[in-house]
Amino acid sequence: MTQREIFFVANEVNELGGVGRWQEQMARLLAGRGHRVTIIGIAPPEVPMDLGENPRFETLTLYDRRPPGRRRPRVPLGRFDPAVRRQEADMRRAAERLSRAFRAAGPGAVIIVTQVWAMEWVVLADTAGHPVIGMSHESFEASRRSSRFERVLRYYKDVDRLLLLTQEDADGWVGAGLNNVGFLPNPLPVTPGAPSPRTEKAVVSIGRLSHAKGVDLLLDVWAEAAPRQPGWILRIYGAGDYEAELRQRCTELGLDGSVEWAGQTDDVIGALRRASVFVQSSRGEGFPLVLLEAMACGVPCAAFDCSPGVREIVRDGEDGLLARHGNTTELARLLVRLMSDENLRDTMGERARENVQRFAPDVITRRWEELFDFLER
Known part of the structure; x- marks a missing residue:
């Protein structure tokens, strides 16, 4: 088995919720198999999740506070809008921290972007030739009903693989025009030693x-x-x-x-x-x-x-x-x-x-x- 350097790039390192729990578990599982794992968050979590003492992976957060959403250029200034240019410059400075981490990684490194908002910084970074895997942790239909649909099409179209959670969801994105799609389900979070006795009403x-x-x-x-x-x-x-x-x-x-x-x-x-x-x-x-x-x-x-x-x-x-x-x-x-x-x-x-x-x-x-x-x- 090849031991690799693996980067998870997410909205937050340890936000309480399903994606945060999945991310922590996968980081722990991969680190347990000898890989060197780093979780990079864009912003601090609103509701933090306890990662325990001395987790077997590194963490990094790019911003001290959550940055605002992308500004729309004011007409007629377009891309010359000063507020938009300041925000772009700020994002590029943050993305340079990603670039430094990716450049320092050796051959065989992999970048896993767990949420599409985080991908807005990864596309500004130098991925140093490492494969990039994008992810969506919601159903295709849920994405299609949200603003994330167009962002997935825009920011994930050139990744090496876009992973969904089921074949049915992957097929939905293929139908939407993406040709780099696969799927991987979430792992079982725990294996309890004993089941419920099922005696309580x-x-x-x-x-x-x-x-x-x-x-x-x-x-x-x-x-x-x-x-x-x-x-x-x-x-x-x-x-x-x-x-x-x-x-x-x-x-x-x-x-x-x-x-x-x-x-x-x-x-x-x-x-x-x-x-x-x-x-x-x-x-x-x-x-x-x-x-x-x-x-x-x-x-x-x-x-x-x-x-x-x-x-x-x-x-x-x-x-x-x-x-x-x-x-x-x-x-x-x-x-x-x-x-x-x-x-x-x-x-x-x-x-x-x-x-x-x-x-x-x-x-x-x-x-x-x-x-x-x-x-x-």
């Missing part, structure tokens, strides 16, 4: 209390499901700006007696071991790590079929159940099906624990190393 949700995570939809789901299975509780882990609004909605629906607001947790596995069912009600996802974690804990999942990543993880009817995107009545029915049938929970939970091993860290890390070798040829 608890349905668990874990995620930010945000519009995207659809906790408002989950409360509507629970309002239909809870009366049909008395004695069960919905335990919601997470924090966010929508918390007060969601709690008020919970009260209005008469659910205070069966909903537990558990707050943000650093012990996801501990939370899942107290669950008999996991539910995800997101409006959109990329390749949700918490679904992988729930399955690794032997907890059967019921979720909205909101993205190719969810369909890739959960095999509907085999190791979990999927409802049509946004159909709260259907998701409530699936929850009741799992809550009411202990044998079904146990069967699906054990299958989930087995099936999720196709995303085992060693499997995914080897696929990354095979890609590095291919791009070096």
